[in-house]
Amino acid sequence: MSSVVSYEDVVRTLDDLPSLPAVVMELLNSIDQEDVDIAVLAKKVSHDQALTAKTLRLANSSLYGLQVKVTTIQQAITFLGFQTTRNLITAAALTGCFAESHCPGFHHQAFWRHSIATAACAKVLARQMRFNQDYAFTAGLLHDIGRLVLVSCFPQQYGQALAYRKAHDCYMLEAERSVLGVDHVDAGLALAEHWNFSDTMRLAIAGHHDPETPGAGFLAAIIHIANAVVHALDLVEDEDDLVPPISSVAWNALGLNEEAYLHLFRETELQYEEISMVLLG
Incomplete structure (x- = not known):
């Protein structure tokens, strides 16, 4: 052969x-868009519990040096900003995507x-x-x-x-x-x-x-x-x-x-x- x-x-x-979770595809496709409804996306991500848990562990790591512990995606967005949180979600999804x-x-x-x-x-x-x-x-x-x-x-x-x-x-x-x-x-x-x-x-x-x-x-x-x-x-x-x-x-x-x-x-x-x-x- x-x-x-x-x-x-x-x-x-x-x-x-x-395939990546649909919400992650949405995040990747919105990377250059300004008018994204953040609350809607946060809600969608939180339906995927494994993805949410991994994202929050990453947000609370010393990489970001937060003084507070974030426990929801919405909080992560508040403290880290939308861009950064989107990246963490993408990272969490990608590393779990390929068997x-x-x-x-x-x-x-x-x-x-x-x-x-x-x-x-x-x-x-x-x-x-x-x-x-x-x-x-x-x-x-x-x-x-x-x-x-x-x-x-x-x-x-x-x-x-x-x-x-x-x-x-x-x-x-x-x-x-x-x-x-x-x-x-x-x-x-x-x-x-x-x-x-x-x-x-x-x-x-x-x-x-x-x-x-x-x-x-x-x-x-x-x-x-x-x-x-x-x-x-x-x-x-x-x-x-x-x-x-x-x-x-x-x-x-x-x-x-x-x-x-x-x-x-x-x-x-x-x-x-x-x-x-x-x-x-």
Whole structure:
């Protein structure tokens, strides 16, 4: 059986994927809208008890440093704002959405740990850059979502790609292209289209390995650097991990000094531990 997968194959299989709760789809689709009826959305979310519990645990984590304990989605919105609460709901839903797949060599927990660490790092970077922290957090969480698409829809072929990476000691993108013919960026974009992600998110997913592409946008540069920092800190403790090459254009665009990076490393490690406990605990 040929292991080559076309972009069309990926698009065709998206309907077989688990779908996000309807309220989360609504939240993702309203990311660029101002006139959202927050009370209605809060009410809809609270009907999903598991999602509500996870979201509130995240809202009460030290990531947000609230002085009060929030016990309802409406309270979370009051104290954290709508954007942030929406992001927490999305994070809580996404990490519970994909079942563990039977793909040889793929570690579901390690995947989410890397995504959560990248989200935490991107949020800290965005704060330093005075960029929208909520966009950065969500984009960090979603940057590799295409890997989950490939793992869920083509587990055997993706297992071969993982074996290829090990044998050739190369980057995952290279292994995916060699074995499958498509990579996780392609698959991530197909899912972003399917789930109606905003253009901001699509650009970040598209450009996180190649932020120098014209029109990639500043968020792609933030995610690119956050991804590299997380690999370098080895938070996921993957013995085969390779630090991806860093774009000097992205590095210079962020223009941070050594002190800022040391702060970034420390903050990322602290927040990663706590968010992992809440989302994967």
